[in-house]
Amino acid sequence: MKKILFILLFLTFISCKKEDVQLPKSNKTVLKDIQDHSPVYMFFKTKEKDTIIEVNRRNTISSTNWIYNIDKRLPLKLVIPEVMKLQEKKKNSEHKKEGAIDVFSYADSIGKNLAFLPFTDVSYLFDKDFSKFYIIDNSKMYLQFQNFSINFNKENKITVEGNDIEREEFVEFIKDYVPFVSQGRTALLHLNFEVNLTYEEYIQNKVMLNEVLSDSIAFSPIEFIYDTNKLPECGCKL
Structure with a gap:
């Protein structure tokens, strides 16, 4: 039920913003459930012939687990610098919570479910x-x-x-x-x-x-x- 609620909230956000995050797909689930979370969104945009990234973290709460919803089409040269900035912001927050984790979201194409890949300890x-x-x-x-x-x-x-x-x-x-x-x-x-x-x-x-x-x-x-x-x-x- 909680997973369904999360997906509905995710789709509602996209509908309201008239924007879309195309999640990457893989064939296995590393982590299936995550509680007490806040979303980060990274959107794929184009400007003339260039690919650009748009980051939305307005709904993040430092004391929660953060789910990074990142468009699969974005290159790492755009994604990783933004991830590094957000890691630093959370690390330096006065409200960060011991044990809170950061995860990337993706779709398990075999299990047909939303899945998560932890990266809390990665620098x-x-x-x-x-x-x-x-x-x-x-x-x-x-x-x-x-x-x-x-x-x-x-x-x-x-x-x-x-x-x-x-x-x-x-x-x-x-x-x-x-x-x-x-x-x-x-x-x-x-x-x-x-x-x-x-x-x-x-x-x-x-x-x-x-x-x-x-x-x-x-x-x-x-x-x-x-x-x-x-x-x-x-x-x-x-």
Whole structure:
């Protein structure tokens, strides 16, 4: 009943505003229910030939869980800077509540339900950073881990430590290969996404990545949203 009420409220807001957020679709549900929430909306707009983003957070309450409803057509280069601003605002709010979470919303095309992807603990490095170089520059932070750089490039193809991995084989590859190489150490996966990927591609990749988590495989809380043209020349495959 609560889920139906949420969807009705969501549709009512869109109807009143005469605007639409096309939610991304994926094939699995990470989180199905969320209580005590406030909405953030990011709309897809065009101005002449350019894509622009319009953010509406007027109904957000800092003490609640925030649901980010973001149009799937928007590129990460527009979405992530706005997400970072909102993360900072909530973090610095006097009314923030211990335990409140932030989630991205999407549609589970198999389960036919609204689904949520938590990202409360994620922090973003935007534009000029890539995990491979960041790990070298901050090596003392990562000595206890077996580190792996996973990259989703501008064509949405996947590499692990610079090696091409077919999407259909990715989950099993990580589950089999990473623990074998790590030899008892916790494997820390560092995620990189090219800025021109769409928000839908980002969500689909993150939902897929969720399948590889285990007691021995974890994600770095830092995600790298990078512009290929702004990375240092290294003569290596990312």
